[in-house]
Amino acid sequence: MCPFFLPIRVDYHFYFLPDYFARDINGLAVSAFDVFFFMGLGIWLFRIANDRLTAVRLFPRISIPFLIIWLISLAGLIHNSVDGPIAIAVLWQVLKNLLVFLYVANNLHRLGRFRHILILLLIMGLVQSFLGLAQFITGGKLGLTMFGEAERSYFEMRAGAEYVSRVAGTLGHPNKLAVFLNLLLQLNIALLFGVRTARQRLWLWLTLGIMGIAMVLTYSRGGWLGLIFGGGVTLFWCLYRIIGKRTLAMIAVGTISAMIFLSLVIGIPSVRKRLFENDYGTAALRVPMSLVAANTIVHNPLLGVGLNNYTAESKRYDISDSGVSYTFPRPVHNEFLLIGAEQGVIALILFLSILAQMFIYLFWVANHSPSRYLSYAAIGFFSGWLGWCLHHQFEYEYVFFPEFTWVLFGMFQAMVVWIDSDS
Numbered sequence: 001m002c003p004f005f006l007p008i009r010v011d012y013h014f015y016f017l018p019d020y021f022a023r024d025i026n027g028l029a030v031s032a033f034d035v036f037f038f039m040g041l042g043i044w045l046f047r048i049a050n051d052r053l054t055a056v057r058l059f060p061r062i063s064i065p066f067l068i069i070w071l072i073s074l075a076g077l078i079h080n081s082v083d084g085p086i087a088i089a090v091l092w093q094v095l096k097n098l099l100v101f102l103y104v105a106n107n108l109h110r111l112g113r114f115r116h117i118l119i120l121l122l123i124m125g126l127v128q129s130f131l132g133l134a135q136f137i138t139g140g141k142l143g144l145t146m147f148g149e150a151e152r153s154y155f156e157m158r159a160g161a162e163y164v165s166r167v168a169g170t171l172g173h174p175n176k177l178a179v180f181l182n183l184l185l186q187l188n189i190a191l192l193f194g195v196r197t198a199r200q201r202l203w204l205w206l207t208l209g210i211m212g213i214a215m216v217l218t219y220s221r222g223g224w225l226g227l228i229f230g231g232g233v234t235l236f237w238c239l240y241r242i243i244g245k246r247t248l249a250m251i252a253v254g255t256i257s258a259m260i261f262l263s264l265v266i267g268i269p270s271v272r273k274r275l276f277e278n279d280y281g282t283a284a285l286r287v288p289m290s291l292v293a294a295n296t297i298v299h300n301p302l303l304g305v306g307l308n309n310y311t312a313e314s315k316r317y318d319i320s321d322s323g324v325s326y327t328f329p330r331p332v333h334n335e336f337l338l339i340g341a342e343q344g345v346i347a348l349i350l351f352l353s354i355l356a357q358m359f360i361y362l363f364w365v366a367n368h369s370p371s372r373y374l375s376y377a378a379i380g381f382f383s384g385w386l387g388w389c390l391h392h393q394f395e396y397e398y399v400f401f402p403e404f405t406w407v408l409f410g411m412f413q414a415m416v417v418w419i420d421s422d423s
Contacts, residue, residue, distance in 0.1 A: 022311045022330050024398045028089045033403055034096075041103055057106055059413055061357055065350040066098050069400070072347045073307045080306035080313070090308045097406040104410025109418050111371055117411065118187065118377055122207050125184035128177060129214035132167035136217050144170055157219075164270045166219045175395050178223025180404070181215045182391060186230050186384035187377060193238040194376025216264065219274050222394035230387025232257055237366075237379050285328050286394060288320035293332035295319050296341040304344040308398070314341075335392035335399060351399070358385065358412050365415045374415060381412065 048054045073094060077087040108114065134142055135154040142149060148170035156163040166174040188208045195201055215227060232253050239249040265272045296305060296317040305313040310332065314325040332338050340348040362385070365378035399405055 023086070023308050024331075024401055025086065025089050025093060025308050028085060028092075037100065037103070037403075040107075041099065044103060044107060055106075057417065058102065059105055062101065062354055062409070062413065063098065065354050066101070069343065069347045069350050070094050070098070072303060073343055073400075076303035076306045076343060077309070079303050080309055082306050082309050086308065087306075094307070094400045097400060097403060100403050101406045101410045101413070104407055105413035105417065108411060108414035111374065111418065114371075114374055114377070114411070114415070114418070118191070118373075121184060122188060122204075125181060125188075125211050126207055128169035128171065128180060129211045131169040132177060132214040132217055133210075135167040135169070136165055139165065148172060162270070162273060164219050164274055165217070167214065167217045169214075174218040175220045175223065176397075178215060178218040178220035178226075179388065179391060179395065179397065181211050181218070182223055182226050182230065182387045183381070183384035183408075185211055185215060185227060186234050186387060187380035189231060189234045190238060190376045190380030190383070191373070193242070194373050196372075216268070216271065219270070220391075220395075221274065222391040225394075226387030226391035228257065228261070229390050230383040230385075233386055234380055234383040237383070238376065285322075285324055286333050288322050288324040289328070289330075289332045290334055290337055291320050292318050292325055293334065293337040293341045297337070297345065300341070300344065302344045302346065304340070304342045304347070307342050307400070310338060310342050331396045331398075333394055333396055335396050338396045339399070354409075355385075355389075358409055361412045361416050365412070365419060369415070369419055374418075378412075378415065381408070 048056060070091070074091060077090065082090075108117065131142065131144070141154050150168075150172040152173045153168040153170070154165070156165050168174045168177045171177045171180055185208065188204055188211065192201060192204045192208070195204065215223065235253045235256060236249050239252050240246060243249050243252075265275065292314055293310075296310075296314060299317060311325075311329050314329075314332075318325040332341065336348060336352075339351055359382060362378045362382040366375050366382060369375040369378065397405075
């Protein structure tokens with residue numbers, strides 16, 4: 001049940017610092033996910049203590065780099081004298097996600113559980129899509145503040161001479177919903193090739209259509225780009241498996257992609273305006289923001305300026321002509337530059353090693369799983385994370401904070417464990 005609360009933030013803050021700087025974590029909070037997760041964690045630990053046969057795997061290829069990143073983050077926060085309660089909240093959130101990874105990777109070891117989790121993920125995508133559609137139809141927020149709906153969960157912005165309405169469900173910002181849906185759309189597309197019955201395909205076509213509409217309504221160009229790139233890889237991989245000829249699969253992917261792109265651009269004027277006309281948005285700010293982040297890394301290569309502390313320090317390293325850290329005081333819209341600036345180059349390299357390991361796992365599962373269902377799911381996740389990497393050249397997420405990322409990484413690790421134990 002706890003994964004259902006991943007995109008629905010029901011939080012209670014024991015401590016909250018006024019938002020002097022744009023930070024992802026501004027206080028000590030407990031979420032609905034935490035309640036269910038720690039119940040499950042307690043049961044697992046009790047089982048370990050009372051059953052010597054219960055194996056506990058630590059997965060050192062992931063956990064060791066993660067722990068080193070945590071230690072670097074600790075040193076960086078101490079070095080930069082971040083407010084004590086905020087530093088504790090940040091360090092705890094990172095450490096909790098290591099526990100999330102280990103819990104999922106150790107306990108998701110039956111094919112039936114994988115199937116249930118995949119279905120639950122698609123239901124989560126549908127829920128967020130329906131919320132986004134409701135925001136679009138009503139022309140405003142839905143009053144779901146206690147579930148994570150934020151000020152920027154619905155807003156209008158210029159696209160040429162007109163406005164477009166952007167939706168975010170309960171994920172706080174349209175770009176966040178685009179990241180979330182991008183991963184699930186890739187999974188949905190791959191499973192269309194993996195399921196065997198017409199009824200399953202019908203349901204997957206329905207979820208694909210609903211999530212696809214919501215994805216368009218985010219008006220996230222980075223999200224669209226990630227979906228096009230990842231979707232192309234998914235389609236090519238799946239079609240190649242069926243057709244057996246690379247050239248024919250590439251032609252099919254190119255034709256399908258061109259038809260979808262032209263249909264959206266010609267049929268929906270707001271999409272065309274968002275892509276090709278001046279939207280007065282933040283796109284032009286990304287270059288100077290990246291320049292500031294790069295200068296921050298040059299001056300703080302080992303420990304960074306402190307995790308969750310970028311906006312508090314970026315003005316010291318602002319060498320842009322526009323003074324972007326003053327006019328747009330937000331974290332740099334590039335996840336990899338943000339990690340380097342806040343946690344240092346070593347932490348960035350270690351995260352890239354974790355990411356690379358996940359790609360290796362998914363590629364291996366896609367090609368070695370005895371379960372057709374799981375094999376195609378791995379293809380969808382592989383392509384989804386390719387899209388994630390592309391999108392996060394223009395977006396930031398604080399990848400060590402959201403539990404969703406580490407639930408998925410735990411799933412990927414568990415897929416490998418299940419195949420090894422089954423064989």
